[in-house]
Amino acid sequence: MNRLTLLIWLLIASVPFLPVPDFWITQANYIGLYALVVVGLVLLTGIGGLTSFGQAAFVGIGAYATAVLTTQYGFSPWLTLLAGLLITGGSAYIIGAITLRMSGHYLPLATIAWSIALYYLFGSVEGLGKYDGIANLPSIPLFGWDLDNGRAMYWLIWACLAIGCWAMLNLLNSRPGRAIRALKGGVQMAESMGVNTARMKILIFVIAALFASVSGWLFAHLQRAINPTPFGLTFSLEYVIMLVVGGIGSVWGAILGAGVVKLLQDQLQVLMPALFGTAGNFEWLVFGLILILLLRFAPDGMWPWITRLLPRKTPPPLATAPALPRRAPTAKGTALLDVQGVRKTFGGLVAVDNVSFQVKAGEVVGLIGPNGAGKSTTFNLVTGLLHANDGTVSFMGQRIETQTSRDIAAMGVARTFQHVKLIPNMTVLDNVALGAHLRADVGVVSATLHTDRRTEASILQEAAHALKRVGLEEHMYTEAGNLALGQQRLLEIARALCCDPVLLLLDEPAAGLRAFEKEALAQLLSSLRDEGMGILIVEHDMEFVMQLTDHIVVMVFGQKIAEGPPATIQTNPAVLEAYLGGVE
Numbered sequence: 253m254n255r256l257t258l259l260i261w262l263l264i265a266s267v268p269f270l271p272v273p274d275f276w277i278t279q280a281n282y283i284g285l286y287a288l289v290v291v292g293l294v295l296l297t298g299i300g301g302l303t304s305f306g307q308a309a310f311v312g313i314g315a316y317a318t319a320v321l322t323t324q325y326g327f328s329p330w331l332t333l334l335a336g337l338l339i340t341g342g343s344a345y346i347i348g349a350i351t352l353r354m355s356g357h358y359l360p361l362a363t364i365a366w367s368i369a370l371y372y373l374f375g376s377v378e379g380l381g382k383y384d385g386i387a388n389l390p391s392i393p394l395f396g397w398d399l400d401n402g403r404a405m406y407w408l409i410w411a412c413l414a415i416g417c418w419a420m421l422n423l424l425n426s427r428p429g430r431a432i433r434a435l436k437g438g439v440q441m442a443e444s445m446g447v448n449t450a451r452m453k454i455l456i457f458v459i460a461a462l463f464a465s466v467s468g469w470l471f472a473h474l475q476r477a478i479n480p481t482p483f484g485l486t487f488s489l490e491y492v493i494m495l496v497v498g499g500i501g502s503v504w505g506a507i508l509g510a511g512v513v514k515l516l517q518d519q520l521q522v523l524m525p526a527l528f529g530t531a532g533n534f535e536w537l538v539f540g541l542i543l544i545l546l547l548r549f550a551p552d553g554m555w556p557w558i559t560r561l562l563p564r565k566t567p568p569p570l571a572t573a574p575a576l577p578r579r580a581p582t583a584k585g586t587a588l589l590d591v592q593g594v595r596k597t598f599g600g601l602v603a604v605d606n607v608s609f610q611v612k613a614g615e616v617v618g619l620i621g622p623n624g625a626g627k628s629t630t631f632n633l634v635t636g637l638l639h640a641n642d643g644t645v646s647f648m649g650q651r652i653e654t655q656t657s658r659d660i661a662a663m664g665v666a667r668t669f670q671h672v673k674l675i676p677n678m679t680v681l682d683n684v685a686l687g688a689h690l691r692a693d694v695g696v697v698s699a700t701l702h703t704d705r706r707t708e709a710s711i712l713q714e715a716a717h718a719l720k721r722v723g724l725e726e727h728m729y730t731e732a733g734n735l736a737l738g739q740q741r742l743l744e745i746a747r748a749l750c751c752d753p754v755l756l757l758l759d760e761p762a763a764g765l766r767a768f769e770k771e772a773l774a775q776l777l778s779s780l781r782d783e784g785m786g787i788l789i790v791e792h793d794m795e796f797v798m799q800l801t802d803h804i805v806v807m808v809f810g811q812k813i814a815e816g817p818p819a820t821i822q823t824n825p826a827v828l829e830a831y832l833g834g835v836e
């Protein structure tokens with residue numbers, strides 16, 4: 253934690269000692285409660301890209317769990333916090349497992365549906381007090397002290413928020429955190445790096461729900477009485493507005509958003525009825541307008557404005573750490589990839605038709621052909637992104653044509669993409685570190701508690717080494733989206749190297765590179781070949797391919813029309829006719 257952050261937290265902790273009126277303590281309490289929910293939403297929506305309009309329902313589960321168990325069964329509020337977390341976590345897991353398979357606008361619609369369902373459940377069940385709710389909740393005891401007023405609850409609320417922010421930041425800057433951030437870059441890339449995207453989605457859904465549940469527990473014991481109203485759809489929408497206002501990708505933006513919306517709401521609730529001359533929820537008019545303007549002109553919310561004013565942090569030097577375990581080297585000449593008679597159709601189109609070829613360790617094989625020949629489709633068949641209709645694909649003697657891209661990555665096959673797939677707002681170093689996902693075993697708990705320091709240092713060291721190999725070390729802390737296209741391709745190669753692959757598949761790696769960068773890339777690939785790596789490369793730059801490869805496979809209209817060493821391919825009449833436009 254830097255000095256400025258520490259100073260701000262100390263200032264926040266000292267507020268109840270200062271002559272601050274109770275009104276402002278109450279405001280601060282609600283801001284803290286809302287911010288807890290929004291920090292969860294930052295992870296779910298801002299980072300993970302999953303929109304939820306149902307967080308208030310999870311706040312409700314936390315609140316009702318403690319209300320029922322303390323008032324009807326006499327449990328301690330601390331026990332009911334755990335019970336609430338268990339119930340919320342369980343419900344979120346079940347709801348998530350059902351709804352997170354949906355994509356596009358179906359997911360937000362589903363979250364609205366279960367949010368409404370839970371709201372009516374709270375209001376209809378006799379044991380939950382129906383719409384009157386449950387009253388007379390006990391206060392929370394803490395080391396013999398009764399947190400029975402707003403000032404006392406202030407510390408607990410803001411301590412929970414501080415712990416939540418600390419845990420969330422730890423998580424985001426870790427191996428699972430990078431995997432979560434990769435979700436927004438598309439499932440294909442993340443799965444190719446070995447990330448179990450379905451599990452990650454459920455995980456962030458459950459974590460966001462747990463943040464909401466803690467907020468509900470605190471809310472219930474602050475109010476000492478609850479009813480269904482604060483757990484309905486309107487409040488869920490308010491949380492989303494706070495997220496957008498503060499900045500959807502930032503933990504600190506969550507607190508800012510909660511603060512700005514809460515304070516503005518209070519002012520508007522007084523001002524707007526006076527302006528219209530009648531009572532009503534006119535503040536929503538303003539919120540709607542603010543939301544539209546923000547989405548149009550500042551979709552990243554207000555936090556990026558503030559960060560521009562803050563002093564730039566110099567990243568600390570990377571810690572030295574033990575190297576990550578590497579695969580045993582494969583002897584040159586070992587058969588790595590064996591593609592036999594693969595066929596892939598898209599409806600009536602035969603994209604790949606009965607294609608066979610092999611790649612050995614210590615060999616660079618070029619896969620060439622005009623546009624639409626089926627090269628990328630063949631790549632996708634080898635890496636498990638697509639499954640062949642016919643034929644077999646084997647890697648080191650093991651059949652892989654029905655395996656997932658995650659399993660194939662785990663076996664030692666790494667790839668780059670024709671259309672670069674990276675996480676633009678993550679640093680180059682973190683993007684590359686994602687490649688080492690399968691080489692370390694840091695779980696969410698360890699990441700959250702920051703007990704993963706050693707492994708994290710090893711991962712970053714590995715990523716830095718890969719960046720050095722591709723000549724991008726000076727851009728380590730640049731946001732990946734700010735790199736030129738050619739450099740982004742080099743980043744993808746570094747990420748693939750970070751997987752410690754046996755077989756490297758490169759889809760048009762030289763596209764967008766300048767002459768000296770191509771030269772450096774050719775040298776790098778040659779040295780990887782000398783180390784025993786097998787390389788399959790799709791490339792349109794013929795000079796590059798002819799100089800680098802040991803063997804070339806030529807495809808036209810989905811079929812293999814020739815294969816052999818570059819010198820033979822260059823003079824093959826069928827290739828010249830079909831691919832290069834015929835013999836002069």
Ligand SMILES: Nc1ncnc2c1ncn2[C@@H]1O[C@H](COP(=O)(O)OP(=O)(O)OP(=O)(O)O)[C@@H](O)[C@H]1O
Pocket residue numbers: 598601603621622623624625626627628629630670
């Ligand atoms: N998901 C898909 N659905 C339908 N058709 C597809 C799909 N993917 C590829 N195709 C078609 O399959 C054929 C082969 O495409 P592919 O991208 O594999 O060719 P390519 O050789 O990699 O071409 P390029 O060099 O332009 O990238 C093309 O006609 C393409 O339009």
